[in-house]
Amino acid sequence: MPLAHLDCRPFAAFCQGHHAHACSIPVDELPSRMHELPKTSEPLTVYANADTLQTANAFLTSKGYQVVQAIEWTLPLAASLQAAGLWQNGAQSQRLWQPAPLIARFVTEFMPAYQIQPGQGLDIGCGAGRDMVYLTMHGWQMTGIDYIPGALQRAQQLASSQHVTVTTLQRDLETGQDPFSEFADGQFALITVARYLHRPLFPWLQRLLKPGGILIYQTFMQGAEQFGSPRNPNFLLKPGELAQVFAHTDILLDTVETLDDGRPVSAFICRQVAGCP
Known part of the structure; x- marks a missing residue:
């Protein structure tokens, strides 16, 4: 190495x-x-x-x-x-960080294989922004939403260090109200969610995706509680759950990956079909 x-x-x-x-x-x-x-x-x-x-x-x-x-x-x-x-000499600093492997795989494998062109993207629970900054570096116009102001500040700093621009919004996604009311139906060509699960958001994700739009969802599966957090079943996906919720889409990938610490996570990519939601 x-x-x-x-x-x-x-x-x-x-x-x-x-x-x-x-x-x-x-x-x-x-x-x-x-x-x-x-x-x-x-x-x-x-x-x-x-x-x-x-x-x-x-x-x-x-x-x-x-x-x-x-x-x-x-x-x-x-x-x-x-x-x-x-x-x-000079200010050029090498990038040591990497996006989530599923995001990198989407860019290098799925985008060319399915002729996916960059457009507007939404990163839900974006944290410090590595995934959305990486996507922006590959042509996507990314908006990131997170509850923690410090995380959004770090995301903006990371984007600046890579000479790209992202939009960040502080938002509580769990109030029961539509947290995406300012966005139009079918506005986004890409929605990504990583290590975050709030099932009431699922219908809104379907509303926000444009026909042909991509959803990438990677979060903890049942069984992760044996190795650490999260242990709350509300934060753990059931086997086949995403495929059932998004059954009306074209599912491009639905598998389970294992983190270095043993926790299982979903690796799910689907594409909105015409006429949905």
Whole structure:
């Protein structure tokens, strides 16, 4: 597995010169930018100044990351990177984070296979925004909805770092009222939901999808409670539940995947057919 390079020096110092494959996250910004890091199973090489190297290393280790190299930034190190052709200056920071695997698979596999063209998309429970930012990077015009203002702020920061624009809305989706009243019927060509389940939303999702529009739904299945949260059955899908709810659609994928920690999650993609809902 290749190393991910993380530069924890101040951004101004990063711009003056850095490892060509490094991502810039200053040490004091690490707690608020965890969503920009790779999975904890991916080993890290960390660069920092002498006075912050131990702090960066300790923080990342406490979060479960494998810091295989913690390297103090020095002039000899800069010279060695230059000699090896691994030197770069400027603000270009490498992306270490990834979207959900199902989202990446949709972009690389399903979009070309089914000739799906990017359009307006809606990410429900978008969190820190990795999925919708990734989709925006691939042509989609994404709107993200979440209840937590801090998550929406991180989503906007992530979009800015990738030089794309997303729309974010703070919304309580569980009031019993239509939380999508400002959106027109059939407005969206894509709706994504990840790790969030509120069954009363299902009819509204069907209303919002345009004919030919895609729904991607990935959340926890029954059995996940054996490995951790969620344990509330209201937040766990039953086998075949999505296929039954969206039986009137063209189901492109309906399977169960397993996270690294053993929890089963749905991998469900369907396409709205003409005349529905």
